[in-house]
Amino acid sequence: MKKITLVLFVSLFTILLAAGCGKQTYEPVPIDETVDKCAICNMQIKDDAFATQLTTTEGKTFKFDDIGCMNEWKEKNAEAKIGGEYVRDYNDKEWIPYDQAAYVYDADFKSPMAYGIYSFKDKASAEAFTKEQGKGRLMTAADLASHEWTQNKAQMGMDMGEGHSHDEGGEMDMGANAGATANMGSDSH
Amino acid sequence: MNMLHIARREIKLGFRNPWAYSFLALFTLFTLVLLLIHSSSSISGYTSTTGSMLSLILYLLPLMTLLIGSFSLTAEKEEGSWQLLSTYPLRTWSFILGKYAGLAIVLMTVAAFAYGVSGVAGALAGGGFQLRTLLLFLVFSVLLILLFLAVALLIGTAARNRWQALTYGVAFWFFTVIGWPALLIAGLGFVPYLWIKPALIFLTFLNPAELVRLFVVVKLGGGSILGPDYYKWVDVMSEPLGAILFAAVCLLWIVAASGVSAWAWERGRSRG
Amino acid sequence: MHRGGSFLAIQFNHDCRLGRLVRRAAVLAVCTACLPGASGHADSAAASPTEIGAASLQNRLDAAKPGEAVTLPPGQYAEAIVISKRLIVQAEGVTLTGSGGDAPVVKLAAEGAELHGMAVEKDAAGEAPAVLISADRVVVDGLRIKSRSYGIQLRKSNGSTIRGSVVAPTDDLKGKSARQTDKRNGIDLFQSNGNLIQENRVTGMFDGIYMESSHDNAVLSNEIDHSRYGIHCMYTNGTIMRRNSGEFNVTGIMAMIVKGAEVTDNVFTRQKGSVNSQGMLFFDVQNTRVAGNELTGNRVGLYIEMSRNNVWEHNDVSYNFVGIQLLDSQSNRLENNRFVSNVIETQADGSKDNELLHNYWDAFQGLDPSGDGISDIPYVMNPFFQRLTKGIPAYQIFFQSPGMRFLESLFTADAKQWTQDREPRMEPALSSSASTDSRPNPWSAAETGIAGAALLVAALTIITLMGVKKS
Numbered sequence: 001m002k003k004i005t006l007v008l009f010v011s012l013f014t015i016l017l018a019a020g021c022g023k024q025t026y027e028p029v030p031i032d033e034t035v036d037k038c039a040i041c042n043m044q045i046k047d048d049a050f051a052t053q054l055t056t057t058e059g060k061t062f063k064f065d066d067i068g069c070m071n072e073w074k075e076k077n078a079e080a081k082i083g084g085e086y087v088r089d090y091n092d093k094e095w096i097p098y099d100q101a102a103y104v105y106d107a108d109f110k111s112p113m114a115y116g117i118y119s120f121k122d123k124a125s126a127e128a129f130t131k132e133q134g135k136g137r138l139m140t141a142a143d144l145a146s147h148e149w150t151q152n153k154a155q156m157g158m159d160m161g162e163g164h165s166h167d168e169g170g171e172m173d174m175g176a177n178a179g180a181t182a183n184m185g186s187d188s189h
Numbered sequence: 190m191n192m193l194h195i196a197r198r199e200i201k202l203g204f205r206n207p208w209a210y211s212f213l214a215l216f217t218l219f220t221l222v223l224l225l226i227h228s229s230s231s232i233s234g235y236t237s238t239t240g241s242m243l244s245l246i247l248y249l250l251p252l253m254t255l256l257i258g259s260f261s262l263t264a265e266k267e268e269g270s271w272q273l274l275s276t277y278p279l280r281t282w283s284f285i286l287g288k289y290a291g292l293a294i295v296l297m298t299v300a301a302f303a304y305g306v307s308g309v310a311g312a313l314a315g316g317g318f319q320l321r322t323l324l325l326f327l328v329f330s331v332l333l334i335l336l337f338l339a340v341a342l343l344i345g346t347a348a349r350n351r352w353q354a355l356t357y358g359v360a361f362w363f364f365t366v367i368g369w370p371a372l373l374i375a376g377l378g379f380v381p382y383l384w385i386k387p388a389l390i391f392l393t394f395l396n397p398a399e400l401v402r403l404f405v406v407v408k409l410g411g412g413s414i415l416g417p418d419y420y421k422w423v424d425v426m427s428e429p430l431g432a433i434l435f436a437a438v439c440l441l442w443i444v445a446a447s448g449v450s451a452w453a454w455e456r457g458r459s460r461g
Numbered sequence: 462m463h464r465g466g467s468f469l470a471i472q473f474n475h476d477c478r479l480g481r482l483v484r485r486a487a488v489l490a491v492c493t494a495c496l497p498g499a500s501g502h503a504d505s506a507a508a509s510p511t512e513i514g515a516a517s518l519q520n521r522l523d524a525a526k527p528g529e530a531v532t533l534p535p536g537q538y539a540e541a542i543v544i545s546k547r548l549i550v551q552a553e554g555v556t557l558t559g560s561g562g563d564a565p566v567v568k569l570a571a572e573g574a575e576l577h578g579m580a581v582e583k584d585a586a587g588e589a590p591a592v593l594i595s596a597d598r599v600v601v602d603g604l605r606i607k608s609r610s611y612g613i614q615l616r617k618s619n620g621s622t623i624r625g626s627v628v629a630p631t632d633d634l635k636g637k638s639a640r641q642t643d644k645r646n647g648i649d650l651f652q653s654n655g656n657l658i659q660e661n662r663v664t665g666m667f668d669g670i671y672m673e674s675s676h677d678n679a680v681l682s683n684e685i686d687h688s689r690y691g692i693h694c695m696y697t698n699g700t701i702m703r704r705n706s707g708e709f710n711v712t713g714i715m716a717m718i719v720k721g722a723e724v725t726d727n728v729f730t731r732q733k734g735s736v737n738s739q740g741m742l743f744f745d746v747q748n749t750r751v752a753g754n755e756l757t758g759n760r761v762g763l764y765i766e767m768s769r770n771n772v773w774e775h776n777d778v779s780y781n782f783v784g785i786q787l788l789d790s791q792s793n794r795l796e797n798n799r800f801v802s803n804v805i806e807t808q809a810d811g812s813k814d815n816e817l818l819h820n821y822w823d824a825f826q827g828l829d830p831s832g833d834g835i836s837d838i839p840y841v842m843n844p845f846f847q848r849l850t851k852g853i854p855a856y857q858i859f860f861q862s863p864g865m866r867f868l869e870s871l872f873t874a875d876a877k878q879w880t881q882d883r884e885p886r887m888e889p890a891l892s893s894s895a896s897t898d899s900r901p902n903p904w905s906a907a908e909t910g911i912a913g914a915a916l917l918v919a920a921l922t923i924i925t926l927m928g929v930k931k932s
Contacts, residue, residue, distance in 0.1 A: 033641040035417035037737045042744055042766065044689060044711060044737060047642050059383040114673070114696065151696070151718070152674070197927065204928025234758065236780050237824060240804040244863045294923065302920035308913015312906045320908045327916070370864040371871075374849070374856065386855040393858065402862065411804070413736045413760050414782040416850070416857035420736050 026055040026084025028095035031063065040069040040076075041113060049090045049118070050111050054098075057081040067103075068115030071149055087119040090129065094121060099141040102126035106136040107152045114152040117144075192283040192290070199261065199291020208260070209295055212253045217303040219245055224307050224317060233319040235411030242326065243405060247366055247398055250300070250330055251337045255358035258292050258341025263354045275458050285342060285451040289443075293338055300330040322409075329405045336397035336439060339446035346450040365398045386418055397442060404435050518542050518557070522550070527571075533579075543568040544576065552579035553603075563587025563610070568595065575600040583608040584631060590614035590649065594621055607631060611645040612666065615653040615675075622657045623648060628666060635665045641689065646671040650678065658683060668693040669710070672700060680705060690715040691729065694722065702727060709734060713756070714741040722749040733760040733782065740781065743768050751776065762803065765790050773798060782860075784822075786847070787812045787880060795820060795882075799889045804861055809880035810844035810851075817882040821889040829887050840882040845869045 031047040038045055039062040045051050052070045053063045058081075064070040067087055074082070085098035101119045104126050109116040120126035123138070130136040139147065203209055223242055233239075265271040274284065304327050311317015318326070340361060348354035364372070373392060377385050393399045404426060406412065412423030425431045518533055519542050525531045527546040535554025541564060542557065544550060548571070555578070559566035563585045569576060574596065581604060583591040590611035592604065597619045604626040606612045612628030615621060628647040633639070647663035650656065650672040659681045663669035669685030670692045672678055677699040684706050685691035691707040693715040694700055700719065706728040707713050713729030716722060729740045740756030743749070746768040755777045756762040762778035765771075766788040774796045778784045784803035787795075789811040798820045800806050806824050819835065827836025846865060850857045859865045 032417075035420050035736050037417075041717060042737070042742060042764070043715075043717070044641070044735075047640075059381065200923075200927045204924055234780070235782060235804060237802045237804050237806075240861050244861070244866075247863045294927075298920045298923045301916045302924075305913045305915070305917030305920055308909050309917060310913075312910025312913060315906055317906065318909050319905055320912055323909055323912060367864045367867050370856075370859040370862050371868045373859075374868070382853070385853055389855050389858055399858075399862065403858070406861075410733070411782055413733050413738060414804070414857070414860050415736075416854050417736045418855045419858060 024057070024059075024083060026057075026059075028053060028084070028086040029055075029061055036063050038063065038065040038069050040064060040072050041066075043112060046112070047093075049088045049093050052085075052087045052098075052119075054085040055083050057083040059083075066111050066113035066115050067117050067119065067144075068111075068113050068149055068151065071115075071144070089121040089125070090118045091120070091125060096121045101141065103139040103141070103144060104130055104136040105139055105147070106133070107150070108135065109152075115149060116152050117147075191279070192287040195279075195284055195287025196291040196294070199288055200294055202261070203257070203292060203295030206257070208257055209299060212249075212257070213299045213302055216249055216253070216299060217306050219249065220303045220307045221310060224311055224314075233322045235406060235409040235414075239322065239326075239409055243329070243402060246326070246330055246333065247402060250333045251366055251398055252359070252362045253299075254296055254334050254337040255341045255344065255362055256355065257296065258338045259345035259348060259354035259358050260351055261288060261292055262342060262345025263348050263351050267350055281455040281458055282451050285447055285454060289338060289342060289447055292341075293335060296334045296338065297331055300327065300334065304330070325405060325408055329401060332401045332404075332439060333397070336401065336442055339443040339450075340397065342450040343446050346453045365396045369396060369399060390422075394438065400438070407431075518555070522548060541566050541568075544571055544574045546571045547573040549575040549577075550579075551577050553577070556580040556582065558582045558584065559591075561585060563589045565589050565591065565593035565614075567592045569593070569599045569601070570595050571599075572596045573598050575602070576604065577601075578603040580605040581607075583610060586610060586643065588645075590645075594618045594623075597621065600624070601626060608645070609634065611649050612647040612663070613649070615648075615650045615656060617651075618653045618656065620655045621653070622659070623661060624657070624659045626661045628661065628663045630665050635687075641667065644689070646693075647685070647688065650675040654678065657681070663688060668715075669707070671695075672697050676700070679703070685710060685713075693717075694719045697722070708732065711735045711738045712740070712742050713759075716741070716743045716746050716749070718745045719743075719749060720747045722746070724749065724751040724754065726753045728755045729759065730756070731758045733758065735760070739764045739786075740778070742766075743771070746771055750774075756781065761786055762800075763787075765793070768793060772796070775799075777801075779803065783808055785809070787815070787842075788847070791815060794818070797886075800824075801889065805846075807842040807880070808844070808847040809842040810847045812880045813878055815880065817880065818884050819886050820882050821886040822882065823889075825885055827885055827887050834887050835884045836887055840885040841876055842880045843869050843873070843876075844879060845872045 031045055031051050033044065033047050036045040037043060043065050045063055045065045050066050051063065052067050053061055054070060054073070055061045062073060064073065070085075074080075086095045087098055087101050088094065089096055089101075096119070101121065102123045102125070103117055103119050105117045107116050109118060111117065117139075118129065118136075120129065126138055130138060223238070223245060265274070304323060308318065308323050341358065344354055344357045344361065348357055373389065377388055380388060393403065403415075406414075407423050407426040412427060413420070415423060426435065518538055518540060521531060521533065522542060522544060525546075525548050527548065530549040530551065532551040533555045537556040537558065539558050539560060541559045544567070557566050557579060559582070566581050566583045567576065567579070569592070581591045583589075586609045588610060590613060591606045591608040592601065592613045594601065594613065594615045595618060599618060599621040601613065601622070602624045604613070606626065606628045607630070608628070609631045613623055613626070630639075630644060634644055644667035646668045647666035648658060648661065648670045652674050654676045656675075656678045658670060658678065660683065662684045664685070665687045667688065668690045669688040670680055670683060671690075672693070673695040675697055678697070679701040680692055680703070681701070682704045683692075686707055687709045689711045691710045691713040692702055692705060694717060696718050698720045700722045702714060702722065702724045704726045705714075708729070708731045710729070710732050711734075713732055714724060714727065716724070724741070732738045732740060738759060739761035740759040740763060741751070741754070742764040743751075744766050747770050749771045751771065751773045753775050757777070757780045759781045761783045762781040763773065763776070763785045765786065768790045769792050771793045773793065776798045778798060779801040781803045782805065784800040784806040787807065787809040791812065791814045794816045796816070796818045800821065801823045803824075806822050822840050825836075825840045827840070828838050829836050831837065846859075846869065
């Protein structure tokens, strides 16, 4: 009986030691649409370009349906130590570290919680996107720190006339909850 | 002298034991009371009725099984009948399995009686269990009996007399049924976060009460309440394959526990 | 796979000529059944059978003058149409499949335009809806839509009506294996105010009815099932949701960042398949009244978080795993609700300053010496399990474990901070409509009785034969 206790104790100790000393990296984990919900707003998370996630140093992973929710989580949990933080590239949905991504913001951009921020793996693709859209402000992770994070509660429907048009039509892939363009009134097909 | 003889002898002894009848009365009574409290509607799915029914069974049945089972073994030692039996050409394995089978039949009869009464009473009152739910509870009880009986044999083997068996039995019952969450939550507080879930799953397999409870909750359709951490387990358990897997785990449990008991008896026997 | 009789009509094989006739008859039968006013048009439609693509529907529409009623000849058309002037289009028996590609099959772009009875199929995936409404005061009625993307979209459309329509996805998007990312909403409003959405049926879509930045819409008597969220409000004011029903969704009504809504007399049941499912979820909701709803057999009945100044009253929350979850919410009033036979009645935390009064909690044993039907001892809600599982979700495995009750009872030190119902009722305030359908039929009672008798006989036999009898 004593032997068993000793063996158990030693092995437990070894594992604890290994876990404590190992240089931890925090890899992004895949989104599971059946169970993942946003840690802030409770919405189911779609496996799309808007999903974000962070992992604390104790290994807890929190997933969010919109980068705005992740920001809110960080504000609410200022004391949390974050080991890894990831956003996704708008075009190929690849996970990219939060501080290496390029961001584009426009109040008209649709996103699950309407924060209107899209993330890109590099500045070039972000710029290409703003050019294509004809709108959007380029930002870095550092800029996001001073961003005011307003949700587009979009009363703008009132002040934008029917004639105000964008030419993106229906081709734009904005996967989120709502439709293709911010202004479908001028949709041309 | 073989396993069958031992089993028949055990059943006879079991039904002469006043303990069996007091448990029978107690279990039947409580099942009926619960049924009366919730008599307004039919009982199916995972609701507060089936939930409290599960708790009731978890309080009563394991304790009853542990005590009756372990007492039966210590009685053999205390009353000297084992000294007599061991002079017969009887293998220890046959002895242990015979005891196990006999006691299982006694306890399952008690459960069958209680559910029989509830089933009839419910039907007469026009409410009560749905057939599926009644059968599920019967299966739940039988599983608890089979698993805890294997532990009871272990306790009966380890204990020198009835009082020791009582202490061990109550301790095991308290540990697995009442104190389980408290002990685990306290213990896992010292463990890195990422280990908590695997440790919980591993330990749950070691606790027959929790194992069977979770299986029945899933079968009652309540799997989603266990949350995102377990939905893959729940998915597997909901399938017919899950039942087979679960049966395999139970069997492993029983074989392991009664195997250890038989080995210990054998050791005791050869040392005289 | 076919859910709902009226939807059968558009499930027939379109390649088969005979099938088409049958289908047309079926469509007509359905239309006449559900639209009393439609029979007149149906007659004229049946008199002029049309081959596929023989005549362009768009040409007919172009030829009509504003304000005219146009009846389209029944048949199947592989074209997309735009209604760009105020026409009343009767399209019973017409199936429109679009011209291919990710573009709306029907566009209603003129104020006051109406479309009745059309079957619309959009097989192309993407972001364009089957039916797009982009003008004010449009009426669509009795549409049957099958779409690989959105069903009906309203974009800056005010005062429109969507009535009596059915929206379903293509067959491959039904069932468990379909990916959520491939699904789109059934009826989708963006920046559209004052619309009426009534008596529609949405099945198997992403969100059944989705409203974003859209105000003062009325959502009445719709049925939504097997979708993600039944009715999903994001940033809406003054939404009225009344008499809607649904089952097997992840969540019945998902109200997020909502002000001044009215949620009454809705029925949401059996939403427990998903680990995140519930009857209704309220997140950051204000000044809203939620009354007379029936939430039975869900994973969680009512989930309320970060909400203020709302009223929940006369709701029936029964047979759920968790009755109500009340988190970080203040200044709400919960009154005269009925919580029956939930496995756990409440999980409340951070919600001390709410007025909970006169609710009935069947798990609570009150004390009523004065005999006024109100318990003199309050019902307090222990937040222990809620806090435990919030920190470490894996502990959810202890849900309703017998030892959990024991552990909870050890942590009562800060009970003054807990949410509590000061004056819980001894008996429910309203009679339940739920318990009627959960009553057993006589046959099921008989079944159980017989099984019980068999068990009893078996037990007694064993006792007498093997135990008592001398051998």
